[in-house]
Amino acid sequence: MGGRAANSSDSGRTSRAPALASALVNPLGPSRRAVVTTAAVAAALPLAVAGEAGAGEAGAGEAGAGDAPGFLHGVASGDPLPDGVLLWTRVTPVPGAVPGSGAGPEVEVEWEIATDADFAAVVARGRVVASAAADHTVKADVRGLLPDTAYHFRFAAGGVRSPAGRTRTAPADGADPASLRFGVVSCSNYEAGHFAAYRHLAARADLHAVLHLGDYVYEYGTGEYPAEPVRRHEPAHEVLTLADYRVRHGHQRTDPDLAALHAAHPVIAIWDDHETANNSWRDGAENHTEGAEGAWSARREAAVQAYFEWMPVRPAIEGTTYRRLRFGGLADLHLLDLRSFRDQQVGIGEGAVDSPDRTIAGRAQLEWLTSGLSASDARWHLVGNSVMISPVAFGSVPAHLLGPIAECLGIPAGGLAVGTDQWDGYTHDRERLLGHLHGQGIANTVFLTGDIHMHWANDVPLNAALYPLSPSVATEFVVTSVTSDNLDDILGVPPHTLSGVAEAAVRAANRHVRWVDMDSHGYAVLDITAERARMDYFALSDRADPAATSALARSYLTRSGTQRVTRADEPIA
Known part of the structure; x- marks a missing residue:
């Protein structure tokens, strides 16, 4: 209110870091959002970084040279649970795939979440598919995390990393937090x-x-x-x-x-x-x-x-x-x-x-x-x-x-x-x-x-x-x-x-x-x-x-x- 007065899923493999699971299917379904799948947790994501940004940095990661994908709208998280959080980003797969255009190819987007800002302690990874059907936005509903814990997360596509974000899970259901x-x-x-x-x-x-x-x-x-x-x-x-x-x-x-x-x-x-x-x-x-x-x-x-x-x-x-x-x-x-x-x-x-x-x-x-x-x-x-x-x-x-x-x-x-x-x-x-x-x-x-x-x-x-x-x-x-x-x-x-x-x-x-x-x-x-x-x-x-x-x-x-x-x-x- 307060306005004018009246007048396609991929076949990923699920893995766990210690006691931690990966992502679930987004509840909107494949017709409204890319399906979230998971990838094996390896030693490191195979990324050639172009324009990488640090945790909490304002703005968006820069696209790589030529038609490399870019993360021009930042990253976000929301709806924290005791064991999980929802991660979000938008990828621009080619320069013409701007919001609302309906243009641009599908692109696989990788995500990772870690307990440290340097991503030395990655606890979960997965993949999602960004497509024009969802305006190249993606979500990863990550579960299996520890309660009341700060995490750092980021995305990657086509050799380009997004800015990093920081998030936090909710306290455990039986916990009695001081504040x-x-x-x-x-x-x-x-x-x-x-x-x-x-x-x-x-x-x-x-x-x-x-x-x-x-x-x-x-x-x-x-x-x-x-x-x-x-x-x-x-x-x-x-x-x-x-x-x-x-x-x-x-x-x-x-x-x-x-x-x-x-x-x-x-x-x-x-x-x-x-x-x-x-x-x-x-x-x-x-x-x-x-x-x-x-x-x-x-x-x-x-x-x-x-x-x-x-x-x-x-x-x-x-x-x-x-x-x-x-x-x-x-x-x-x-x-x-x-x-x-x-x-x-x-x-x-x-x-x-x-x-x-x-x-x-x-x-x-x-x-x-x-x-x-x-x-x-x-x-x-x-x-x-x-x-x-x-x-x-x-x-x-x-x-x-x-x-x-x-x-x-x-x-x-x-x-x-x-x-x-x-x-x-x-x-x-x-x-x-x-x-x-x-x-x-x-x-x-x-x-x-x-x-x-x-x-x-x-x-x-x-x-x-x-x-x-x-x-x-x-x-x-x-x-x-x-x-x-x-x-x-x-x-x-x-x-x-x-x-x-x-x-x-x-x-x-x-x-x-x-x-x-x-x-x-x-x-x-x-x-x-x-x-x-x-x-x-x-x-x-x-x-x-x-x-x-x-x-x-x-x-x-x-x-x-x-x-x-x-x-x-x-x-x-």
């Missing part, structure tokens, strides 16, 4: 600024993973949002077809800060709306016109295919992004898809927002979530949530600020009361979920949210109108945008000038909102221990500056068993 630490980001509009937030997270050596909460790419044509781009994406027109979405993903992945992030940490991602189109729902989107732009089903299928090709994500239930990852006994991470199953958004003030016949999550996903929360024995229940669940009223905000806030929310400004693209527009699902937490006595649920282009720290009350008499049953940490417009950008004023009035009004009308920052761009770092879950919120000096600095804006925490957020004075060590 977990995640980077948290959302809303990275390429045209709106530079990805300095990714650079700052890539430079940290203390993260288990980075959680991307949606709007990884944007669908708009150049100059649509924002009207005055800081830089220009490709293609210049709004993306509609499979080739378009592939080009958009491919161009974004040439950003050096994004490449550095993917090379440094495993990324755990869910989608929101802009991966397809603004304010999308099950059968359409605000930013899609059937007559002029074709069938929504075709556009969505193209966007979903490109997403799974380009992202280090395992497709989970029903080919969507909802899935669950476990990090020992300390935390379960429940990742939601709040676009694929939802009913269409309704207008402000319409009673349909409360209808039990309308859903944001879909009945099956909501049942999956509530049953998973009940069954979990983890200390903390983290919910990756693309749109805000906390109820928020904006009625007391001055009229001249309602329009810009509505633009951040992607909804009409007139009579603004709630954001109906959020859980506020689907209150029956929210009541069912929060009622389940309360009725089952499930403590320590933390919603981790993006979308709204602002930092927030919220209690999540059972009944907001009666809060604080009505109990808080969860907490919510909302991260601002990496680059996408927020209040000061829309108003064209310096940060933290006019926004103070709106922030005060929001807090006055919503007593469960502990803090909101409507102006900053940046990222957050979530730190989990048995005693508390804590979010450090960071702000960038200038989204338009590729060398932007970062500073801690605020820190909030929720102590185990309290279901409330309080301000923390000192940053995470």
Whole structure:
């Protein structure tokens, strides 16, 4: 959200390094992704290196001379498990085989994973086949690794090595880790600024993973949002077809800060709306016109295919992004898809927002979530949530600020009361979920949210109108945008000038909102221990500056068993 206001498998042989296995078949199947196979583990890969890059190096490996393959879009990993991780890259087999072209031959790509940056201790190797059918992207779903362990990985094709990346497995299921630490980001509009937030997270050596909460790419044509781009994406027109979405993903992945992030940490991602189109729902989107732009089903299928090709994500239930990852006994991470199953958004003030016949999550996903929360024995229940669940009223905000806030929310400004693209527009699902937490006595649920282009720290009350008499049953940490417009950008004023009035009004009308920052761009770092879950919120000096600095804006925490957020004075060590 946060866009415009409404207006062929090879016969490999499997081998193991000590106690370690190789790869599995990718769950998308051969029609959507090259099949992962394995090769014998030998003393060394027989490679004549051309343009080799080191671990964590930004950018991409250089292609060799002539038509030698190149790794021009970096490497990535994601969805860490206690015994494995998903590895990703894209190979350019010949110069003309650019993203979205459908051109270029099949090429065999080798991968290896090691416990050291020099790859002297290789623990697993395998081969995958890159083809135009999957835009020459490849994934290796490596299993048999040790839990809670850092690994280095790289790919090779035609005598050329990719840059090296670093990844990390999750703690063992029965383990009790002392702490977990995640980077948290959302809303990275390429045209709106530079990805300095990714650079700052890539430079940290203390993260288990980075959680991307949606709007990884944007669908708009150049100059649509924002009207005055800081830089220009490709293609210049709004993306509609499979080739378009592939080009958009491919161009974004040439950003050096994004490449550095993917090379440094495993990324755990869910989608929101802009991966397809603004304010999308099950059968359409605000930013899609059937007559002029074709069938929504075709556009969505193209966007979903490109997403799974380009992202280090395992497709989970029903080919969507909802899935669950476990990090020992300390935390379960429940990742939601709040676009694929939802009913269409309704207008402000319409009673349909409360209808039990309308859903944001879909009945099956909501049942999956509530049953998973009940069954979990983890200390903390983290919910990756693309749109805000906390109820928020904006009625007391001055009229001249309602329009810009509505633009951040992607909804009409007139009579603004709630954001109906959020859980506020689907209150029956929210009541069912929060009622389940309360009725089952499930403590320590933390919603981790993006979308709204602002930092927030919220209690999540059972009944907001009666809060604080009505109990808080969860907490919510909302991260601002990496680059996408927020209040000061829309108003064209310096940060933290006019926004103070709106922030005060929001807090006055919503007593469960502990803090909101409507102006900053940046990222957050979530730190989990048995005693508390804590979010450090960071702000960038200038989204338009590729060398932007970062500073801690605020820190909030929720102590185990309290279901409330309080301000923390000192940053995470």
